[in-house]
Amino acid sequence: MTAPSATLHRSAAGVVPRGARPKTLTAGRIGLIVFLAVSAAYVLTPLYVMVVTSLKTMEEIRLGAIFALPAAPTVEPWIAAWSTACTGLTCEGIQVGFWNSVAILVPSVVFSVLAGAINGYALAFWRPRGSNLLFAFLLLGAFIPVQVFLYPLVRISALLGVYGTLPNIVAIHVIFGLPITTLLFRNYYAGVPIELFKAARVDGAGFWRIFFQVMLPMSTPIVIVACILQVTGIWNDFILGLVFAGRENLPMTVQLNNVVNTTTGERPYNIHMAATILTAAVPLLVYFVSGRWFVRGIAAGAVKG
Amino acid sequence: MRPRRQIATGTIALLPVWAVVVVAYLGTIAWTVLISFTGSRTLPVYDFVGFAQYERLFGTSRWIVSIGNIATFGVLFIGCCLIIGFLLAVALDQKVRAEGALRTIYLYPYSMSFIVTGLVWQWIMNPELGLQRSLRDAGFESFTFDWAVNRDMAIYAVAVAGIWQASGLVMAILLAGLRGIDQDLWKATKVDGIPTWRVYLSIVLPLLKPMIVTAVVLLSVAVVKAYDLVVALTRGGPGIASEVPAKFVMDNLFERSNIGLATAASTVMLVTVLTALVPWLYAEYFRGAKGHG
Numbered sequence: 001m002t003a004p005s006a007t008l009h010r011s012a013a014g015v016v017p018r019g020a021r022p023k024t025l026t027a028g029r030i031g032l033i034v035f036l037a038v039s040a041a042y043v044l045t046p047l048y049v050m051v052v053t054s055l056k057t058m059e060e061i062r063l064g065a066i067f068a069l070p071a072a073p074t075v076e077p078w079i080a081a082w083s084t085a086c087t088g089l090t091c092e093g094i095q096v097g098f099w100n101s102v103a104i105l106v107p108s109v110v111f112s113v114l115a116g117a118i119n120g121y122a123l124a125f126w127r128p129r130g131s132n133l134l135f136a137f138l139l140l141g142a143f144i145p146v147q148v149f150l151y152p153l154v155r156i157s158a159l160l161g162v163y164g165t166l167p168n169i170v171a172i173h174v175i176f177g178l179p180i181t182t183l184l185f186r187n188y189y190a191g192v193p194i195e196l197f198k199a200a201r202v203d204g205a206g207f208w209r210i211f212f213q214v215m216l217p218m219s220t221p222i223v224i225v226a227c228i229l230q231v232t233g234i235w236n237d238f239i240l241g242l243v244f245a246g247r248e249n250l251p252m253t254v255q256l257n258n259v260v261n262t263t264t265g266e267r268p269y270n271i272h273m274a275a276t277i278l279t280a281a282v283p284l285l286v287y288f289v290s291g292r293w294f295v296r297g298i299a300a301g302a303v304k305g
Numbered sequence: 306m307r308p309r310r311q312i313a314t315g316t317i318a319l320l321p322v323w324a325v326v327v328v329a330y331l332g333t334i335a336w337t338v339l340i341s342f343t344g345s346r347t348l349p350v351y352d353f354v355g356f357a358q359y360e361r362l363f364g365t366s367r368w369i370v371s372i373g374n375i376a377t378f379g380v381l382f383i384g385c386c387l388i389i390g391f392l393l394a395v396a397l398d399q400k401v402r403a404e405g406a407l408r409t410i411y412l413y414p415y416s417m418s419f420i421v422t423g424l425v426w427q428w429i430m431n432p433e434l435g436l437q438r439s440l441r442d443a444g445f446e447s448f449t450f451d452w453a454v455n456r457d458m459a460i461y462a463v464a465v466a467g468i469w470q471a472s473g474l475v476m477a478i479l480l481a482g483l484r485g486i487d488q489d490l491w492k493a494t495k496v497d498g499i500p501t502w503r504v505y506l507s508i509v510l511p512l513l514k515p516m517i518v519t520a521v522v523l524l525s526v527a528v529v530k531a532y533d534l535v536v537a538l539t540r541g542g543p544g545i546a547s548e549v550p551a552k553f554v555m556d557n558l559f560e561r562s563n564i565g566l567a568t569a570a571s572t573v574m575l576v577t578v579l580t581a582l583v584p585w586l587y588a589e590y591f592r593g594a595k596g597h598g
Contacts, residue, residue, distance in 0.1 A: 134322065
């Protein structure tokens, strides 16, 4: 009986009360606003520096005013970064890495999310023998540093004759994506009433039928979360792409690092910063578009469901 | 009751993931540990040398520096991210206008890769044209901020960049925790006249413990994996001043043809992580957890 009155009280106040809520502009309130504003400015500074640097000419950059707005903004560095920036011997721009990353990203995300959904569903509802053990191993896989697995995986890939190819890097991303996607779906399905599953069983539906016709259609939220997590994670990957993608398929992060850190002579900082923004653009876009979903993915990854 | 046929389907559906676990996780771990007890250099050879690689490892100054660096980086990175993240979360929880926009701003660095983070900060910390130059030109002539190229300070430069990237993560996790706290708490403490800061420190902070643990776990994973950030920002330099274990392993595996030494180093990393992780995983996921009832 307390619930309705609480609701009434809250709606009367106009908003749900939450935390301490001073109404006047006290000294503490001003301090709070200053703190929030200074923090925001600090967090935004690197992004600001990247953007203004990428719009300057090298003559202007040599003047040394890193925080100044560009006197005569130019998009030349962006064009150069995209199409003519050099990595070692070749000068085809960061676009090569961009398309490589896209080619790696799409199959890796599709396969790892689908595999995670099937595993999570099997673990949550069917619980075949050894489920707990499997889950424990998967968790370990999520936390153990990748260096422990790398060398044997290189040898196995070489034995299979796929080392340094696109299928190789995709398979590696799926392997290392399995723990997090399985965990997400298992936790999500753990919150689905078991009666739903039992009813489908009584109706005679089997493993795959329940998965595709009952569970998957109600999994949209967690599929979105898993996709966001995998898209940003795989796009931002450096070490796996460096080791497994091979010379022809190096992802954008690896190429960016080569562009910037192998330059000899004077560094074209404007081109470098333009290339850096271009590399960050995909995850930034995903982040700004997805908003709360992104946060949900972060929390869901490590919190028990 | 479960018909036998369908239990089999569940088992078969999990066969691929079992294969991945057995071959790609457990098998590779075993192989890595095995190689670490051999004298392998360019290719694995199985001439067992006992703990010789481990003795060599701890006699290698690059490794000793790496361990010291990861400890410094870890303490600073986790500590500062927690403090900054907590302050931001509490500040955002005070019913401020534009909360949504501020939250988005604080968290955006976390969506970017460590490579991007490292390269941006390398540019900001550029001694000739970066922050140092700007402040000197503005009249602070003795201002010095050369961390990225200073032997004694390079690892702190890495920490600054890492903290910038990950503080928002802690903010997001703790803010979610703050929103889950029973609102009657605030009424009760108000009636009792307890100052707000006291409530946060003595009541709210302990209530947030599960979220703090989550944040610490996520940050610790990032610390152990620290490789891209160092590669992009300092390339381990100047000299070996900002080397870290993950980079030590990578360099010895793929550039220095020291497989035995590299696998010994990664085995040390593995044992360290397992020691810290297994009790937590057990407590978090298995103690009393039964899944569906």
